[in-house]
Amino acid sequence: MQPRTAFQSKTVVTDLVLPSETNPLNNLFGGELLARMDRAASIAARRHSRRIVVTASVNHVAFNRSVPLGSVVTIEAKVSRAFTSSMEVYMDVWIEDRESGESIKANEAIYTFVAVDETGRPVKIPELVPETDLEKQRFDAALRRKQLSLVLAGKMKPADATELKALFE
Numbered sequence: 499m500q501p502r503t504a505f506q507s508k509t510v511v512t513d514l515v516l517p518s519e520t521n522p523l524n525n526l527f528g529g530e531l532l533a534r535m536d537r538a539a540s541i542a543a544r545r546h547s548r549r550i551v552v553t554a555s556v557n558h559v560a561f562n563r564s565v566p567l568g569s570v571v572t573i574e575a576k577v578s579r580a581f582t583s584s585m586e587v588y589m590d591v592w593i594e595d596r597e598s599g600e601s602i603k604a605n606e607a608i609y610t611f612v613a614v615d616e617t618g619r620p621v622k623i624p625e626l627v628p629e630t631d632l633e634k635q636r637f638d639a640a641l642r643r644k645q646l647s648l649v650l651a652g653k654m655k656p657a658d659a660t661e662l663k664a665l666f667e
């Protein structure tokens with residue numbers, strides 16, 4: 499299988515925040531943003547693997563900044579690392595300032611997707627080659643995050659989480 503770059507999976511989704519998607523403070527519901535990110539990330543994972551993909555885990559979400567009604571929100575998703583059948587997808591969320599047109603970073607998130615066949619069984623995917631410094635940084639840390647996610651899900655013994663243990667040595 500030919501390795502692919504992170505850039506080849508890049509997915510950019512831009513949309514408005516409508517009244518039905520907000521909380522009583524007139525800011526975007528967290529769950530609405532999670533759903534939008536899930537869609538963007540699944541497209542990135544599909545572009546990398548060219549297979550059916552399912553969300554295996556939401557590893558990290560930081561709602562650092564609220565997103566007001568009427569905002570133009572852009573989600574940029576890219577696969578940050580591919581393992582055997584699973585992929586980590588890293589997302590940056592931006593809000594566009596109406597007057598200046600500048601994009602302000604609002605949130606970040608990391609999801610894990612698994613490529614599956616028509617019966618839902620995991621299948622092998624191409625490797626990912628990081629190119630930029632940021633892509634390399636995210637690639638390097640992805641194994642640690644995968645191990646943490648597996649430990650939290652009860653699918654890996656903490657004693658086997660070598661990358662996590664290395665953090666404390």
Ligand SMILES: CC(C)(COP(=O)(O)OP(=O)(O)OC[C@H]1O[C@@H](n2cnc3c(N)ncnc32)[C@H](O)[C@@H]1OP(=O)(O)O)[C@@H](O)C(=O)NCCC(=O)NCCS
Nearest residue numbers: 552553554555581582583584610612618620644647648651
């Ligand atoms: C995701 C799913 C395919 C994994 O199946 P599984 O039987 O656990 O398969 P495996 O144990 O072989 O794991 C497959 C891969 O997923 C990874 N994985 C599984 N659970 C994970 C988790 N919580 N966090 C990170 N990675 C995980 C495994 O490490 C493995 O990665 P690798 O092949 O790259 O090494 C299966 O759990 C599933 O279908 N879940 C439902 C998905 C879904 O419907 N999502 C939408 C929810 S509404």
